[in-house]
Amino acid sequence: MVTERRKPAEGLVFVHRFVPPEVKPESMTLLLLHGTGGDESDLLQLGRALSPDAALLSPRGRILENGAPRFFRRLAEGVFDMEDLVFRTHELAGFLDAASRAYGLDASRLVAVGYSNGANIAASLLFLHPGSLAAAVLFRPMVPFTPGKLPHLSGTSVLVAGGLRDQIVPREQTERLLDLFKRSGADATLHWEESGHALSEAEIQFARGWLSKLRFQR
Numbered sequence: 001m002v003t004e005r006r007k008p009a010e011g012l013v014f015v016h017r018f019v020p021p022e023v024k025p026e027s028m029t030l031l032l033l034h035g036t037g038g039d040e041s042d043l044l045q046l047g048r049a050l051s052p053d054a055a056l057l058s059p060r061g062r063i064l065e066n067g068a069p070r071f072f073r074r075l076a077e078g079v080f081d082m083e084d085l086v087f088r089t090h091e092l093a094g095f096l097d098a099a100s101r102a103y104g105l106d107a108s109r110l111v112a113v114g115y116s117n118g119a120n121i122a123a124s125l126l127f128l129h130p131g132s133l134a135a136a137v138l139f140r141p142m143v144p145f146t147p148g149k150l151p152h153l154s155g156t157s158v159l160v161a162g163g164l165r166d167q168i169v170p171r172e173q174t175e176r177l178l179d180l181f182k183r184s185g186a187d188a189t190l191h192w193e194e195s196g197h198a199l200s201e202a203e204i205q206f207a208r209g210w211l212s213k214l215r216f217q218r
């Protein structure tokens, strides 16, 4: 039996919120990617706390798990549906192209800020669409998959923020992801927080400082 490959839907297909930049039109755009059960409003406050000037683009994951929005399907806690993950990652990349055109965003200043499930799809985006993000802040990510061939991520900055007492993400996952980014040429920084899966104020301040030091290519 031949199964037809699904083609990702195109355009602004994610329910989303867009908040224009506060001051300068040349500001960066934070792509806010929520965790399981979140929505397009969830991380707006975090985005503003991370950067007072940035534009905010916040899509809602298109998968529902018992009513909880997610960015891709999983088979169990930490066990991902790989086919869906790849499909949804391409879909998100298409959405970013459409949003850049619709809102006049500078694609070279697009920075993902992902939490948990949102951090996992951001990591997948870095692996499958290495040119799509200038930088990424990943709070509590896992290794979404191990790429067969490492992407070229030189020129891309990544902050990986793990919780030392996280019950969902084992320490080894955080360290392995950092290693994959480093071996792909990214400027990758690891930050450990004395906390569990939830974010702490201290690491938000750390990420804010890290973001303020980013230098964009043009």
Ligand code: MLT
Pocket (backbone or CB within 6 Å): 035, 036, 074, 077, 078, 079, 116, 117, 118, 120, 142, 168
């Ligand atoms: C995931 O499914 O992406 C991770 O297990 C994180 C989560 O959403 O709990």
